[in-house]
Amino acid sequence: MIETNFAAIDWVIVAVYLAGSLGMGLLAMRYIGRLRDFLVAGRQVRLGLLIATMTGTEIGLVTLMYAAQEGFSRGLSAFHIGLIELVCYGFVGLTGFLIFRLRREGVMTIPEFYEKRYNRPVRVVGAIILTLGGILNFGMFLRAGAQFVGGVTGTVSVETINLIMTVLLVLVLAYTILGGMVSVVITDFIQFVVLSVGLLVATYFSLKAVGGWGQLVETGLSARGEGFLNPLAHEEYGFSYAFWMVLVTVSSATMWMPSVMRCLSAHNPRTAKNVYVWSSISFMTRRVLPAVWGACALVFILGVPQLREVFLEVPEDQRKQAVLAMPIFLGHVVPTGLLGLLVAGMLAGFMSTHDSYLLAFSGVITQDIVSPLRGGRLSDRGRITLTRVLIFVIGVFLLIWGLWFELKGTLWDYMALTGTVYFAGALPVLVGGLYWRRASSTGAMLALLAGLVALAPIFSVSLNEHKRTIALLAFAMAAVLMVVFSLLFPDRPKAEDEN
Amino acid sequence: MESWSTFWLIVLVVTILAFVPLVLVVTVGGWLDIRHLFRALSKSKQEKEDE
Numbered sequence: 001m002i003e004t005n006f007a008a009i010d011w012v013i014v015a016v017y018l019a020g021s022l023g024m025g026l027l028a029m030r031y032i033g034r035l036r037d038f039l040v041a042g043r044q045v046r047l048g049l050l051i052a053t054m055t056g057t058e059i060g061l062v063t064l065m066y067a068a069q070e071g072f073s074r075g076l077s078a079f080h081i082g083l084i085e086l087v088c089y090g091f092v093g094l095t096g097f098l099i100f101r102l103r104r105e106g107v108m109t110i111p112e113f114y115e116k117r118y119n120r121p122v123r124v125v126g127a128i129i130l131t132l133g134g135i136l137n138f139g140m141f142l143r144a145g146a147q148f149v150g151g152v153t154g155t156v157s158v159e160t161i162n163l164i165m166t167v168l169l170v171l172v173l174a175y176t177i178l179g180g181m182v183s184v185v186i187t188d189f190i191q192f193v194v195l196s197v198g199l200l201v202a203t204y205f206s207l208k209a210v211g212g213w214g215q216l217v218e219t220g221l222s223a224r225g226e227g228f229l230n231p232l233a234h235e236e237y238g239f240s241y242a243f244w245m246v247l248v249t250v251s252s253a254t255m256w257m258p259s260v261m262r263c264l265s266a267h268n269p270r271t272a273k274n275v276y277v278w279s280s281i282s283f284m285t286r287r288v289l290p291a292v293w294g295a296c297a298l299v300f301i302l303g304v305p306q307l308r309e310v311f312l313e314v315p316e317d318q319r320k321q322a323v324l325a326m327p328i329f330l331g332h333v334v335p336t337g338l339l340g341l342l343v344a345g346m347l348a349g350f351m352s353t354h355d356s357y358l359l360a361f362s363g364v365i366t367q368d369i370v371s372p373l374r375g376g377r378l379s380d381r382g383r384i385t386l387t388r389v390l391i392f393v394i395g396v397f398l399l400i401w402g403l404w405f406e407l408k409g410t411l412w413d414y415m416a417l418t419g420t421v422y423f424a425g426a427l428p429v430l431v432g433g434l435y436w437r438r439a440s441s442t443g444a445m446l447a448l449l450a451g452l453v454a455l456a457p458i459f460s461v462s463l464n465e466h467k468r469t470i471a472l473l474a475f476a477m478a479a480v481l482m483v484v485f486s487l488l489f490p491d492r493p494k495a496e497d498e499n
Numbered sequence: 500m501e502s503w504s505t506f507w508l509i510v511l512v513v514t515i516l517a518f519v520p521l522v523l524v525v526t527v528g529g530w531l532d533i534r535h536l537f538r539a540l541s542k543s544k545q546e547k548e549d550e
Contacts (some may be wrong), residue, residue, distance in 0.1 A: 048527075049532035049533060051521075052529040082510070092547075184539065192522075196522040200518075213511075231502040282518070284514055285514050288511060288514045289514065448516070
C-alpha cells in the first residue's frame with residue numbers, strides 16, 4: 001500500500017465538482033428539439049466553444065496517462081510526438097485538408113459522406129469498421145481512469161476504484177443520454193477550464209519535486225541513456241515510428257469521429273478550419289506536459305527505494321505497470337487541497353472524453369448502420385431514442401472490456417493500433433472521395449477492409465512486436481487497393497451526373 | 500546531448516507560453532458562445548413548436 005497526499009478535503013473537492021458538472025449537463029436537456037440539436041448542437045457552436053470542447057475531449061485522462069507513460073518509459077524523446085501533433089493539426093487547419101470540403105458537404109457523419117459519394121454498402125461497412133476501431137480504442141479508457149484514481153489516492157482498494165469508475169460512467173451516461181451534444185459542449189467547456197489549471201499545477205510541482213530541468217535531464221540520461229533525449233537514438237522510436245505517427249495524427253485530425261463532429265458542428269467551414277489551427281496548441285500541450293510528469297516520475301521513483309524496487313528492480317513480470325508511475329508520483333508531490341483540484345481536473349478530462357466518444361459512436365451506429373439498413377425509414381424521435389439506448393449499451397461494453405482485456409504493449413501503442421484499424425482504410429477513401437473523381441465504390445470497399453489487418457497485433461503478443469510494420473502495411477495496402485481497384489472497377493455514372 | 504536538452508526545454512517553455520493565453524481567451528470566448536448557443540437553440544425549438 002503506497003500512501004499519498006490525497007485526503008478527505010480532496011474527496012470533497014472532487015465531489016463538489018462532479019455534482020456541479022452533472023447539474024450543468026442536465027440543464028441542457030430542455031434545448032433538445034431536433035436530431036441535429038442532439039447530435040451536432042444544431043450547428044450553432046462558435047469558435048471559442050468549439051476549441052474548448054475539442055480540447056476538453058482530446059485532452060482526456062487516458063491521453064495524459066499514456067503520454068506520461070511515454071515520458072516515464074522513453075524519456076523526454078516523447079516530446080517529438082507533441083511536435084508532430086502541432087504540425088499536423090496546424091497543417092489541417094491552415095490548408096483545410098479534408099475538413100473544409102467535408103463541412104461543406106453538410107453531412108453529420110463521415111459514413112454519411114461515403115453514401116453520398118460512393119454507395120450505401122460502403123457507408124454501412126465503413127461505419128462498422130469505424131465503430132469497431134473506435135469502440136476498441138475507447139475500451140481502455142475506463143481502466144486507465146481507474147489506474148489513475150488508484151495511483152493518486154494510494155490507499156483505495158481495487159473494488160472501490162471500480163465502483164468509483166462505474167459511478168463516473170453512470171454520471172456521464174446520464175447527461176449524455178439526456179442532453180446529447182449540447183450537454184457535451186457545456187460540460188466540456190467547464191472541464192476545459194478545470195483541466196487546464198490542473199495541467200499547469202501538475203507541471204509546476206513535478207519539476208519542483210525533482211530539482212528542476214537540469215537535474216531531470218542528468219538523472220534521466222544516467223538511467224535511460226541517450227534515448228532519454230534523442231528520439232532517433234531510442235530503439236522504440238526512429239524515423240519509421242515518426243512516419244506512422246504522422247499518418248495516425250493526420251488521420252485522427254480529419255477522420256476521428258469525436259473530433260470531426262466538432263468540425264461538423266461548426267457554424268461554417270471557415271470556423272471548422274480555425275478550430276484546428278488554434279487547437280493545435282492544445283494537442284501539443286497534451287503530449288508535452290504529461291511527458292514531463294512521466295519523466296519526473298522516473299527521477300522521483302529512482303530516489304525512493306520502495307518505489308524503485310516495485311517499478312524498476314524486481315523481475316519484469318512482477319513490476320508495477322509503468323502507467324501507474326505518474327499518478328503515484330503526483331499523489332506524492334502535489335499538496336493536499338491542490339491535489340483534489342488536480343484530480344477533479346483529471347476526472348473532468350475523463351468525463352469529457354467519454355461523453356463525446358459515447359455520442360459519436362452511438363450516432364454512427366444509428367445514422368450509418370441501422371438507419372441505412374432500414375432504408376432510411378427511422379423518424380427523428382426514433383433516432384434519438386436509439387442513440388440513447390446505444391450510449392447505454394456501449395457504456396456496458398466499456399465496463400466489461402476494461403475489466404477483461406489485457407494489454408500486449410504500451411497504452412499508446414494500443415491506441416494507435418486500434419485507430420489504425422479505422423484510419424488505414426478511411427484515409428484513402430476520404431481523400432479519394434473528396435479529391436479524386438475516379439475513386440470508385442469497389443476501391444473504397446477494399447481499402448476499408450484492409451485496415452482490419454491492424455487488429456492482429458492487438459490480440460497477439462508475437463505480432464505486437466512487429467506492430468509498427470503491420471500498421472504501416474495496413475496504410476499502404478489500403479492506399480494501393482483504393483487506387484488499383486478504382487481504376488479497374490470504375491463506378492457507373494449516376495443518373496443525375498448523366499443529366 | 501546539450502543541444503537536445505536545450506531544444507526540448509524551448510519546446511516546453513513555448514508550449515506553456517502558448518497554452519496559457521489560449522486558455523484565457525477560450526474561457527472568455529467560450530462563455531460568450533454558450534450564451535449564443537442557448538439563444539439560438541431556444542429560437543430553433545420555438546420555431547419547431549410553432550410548426
